[in-house]
Amino acid sequence: MRRIKITFKYLARNLRKNQTDAEQILWLQLRNRRLLNYKFRRQFAIEPYIVDFVCLELKLIIELDGSQHSEQADTERTVFLNQLGFRVVRFWNHDLFNNLEAVLEQINLVVGEQEKVDQ
Secondary structure, eight states, X not given: OOOOOOOHHHHHHHHHHTOOHHHHHHHHHHGGGTTTTOOOEEEXXXXXXXXXXXXXXXXXXXXXXXXXXXXXXXXXXXXXXXXXXXEEEEEEHHHHHHOHHHHHHHHHHHHHHXXXXXX
């Protein structure tokens, strides 16, 4: 019997293969340096969490929240990631579906702020 070692890397890979519709839509906008020439990664392990999207250069995390998210768990996660130096930005899936342009505009503003912080 072959055993599979379940690691965060394995879980992240599985999440990438099974993206939500919202994640697919945003990934098309972020991949291949399409957003201001910054490299984003999707379903990236920052143990003990797996974040939806991260730009390591800017230390920026983008999270998409659906109905399954717990506000308390999200707050704990955000505090932990902030302590590591990351800025976490959250969007509801329905905001992405209903107004993608506004979400992208907000991400652009946050990227601009992060660029100023990094200088």
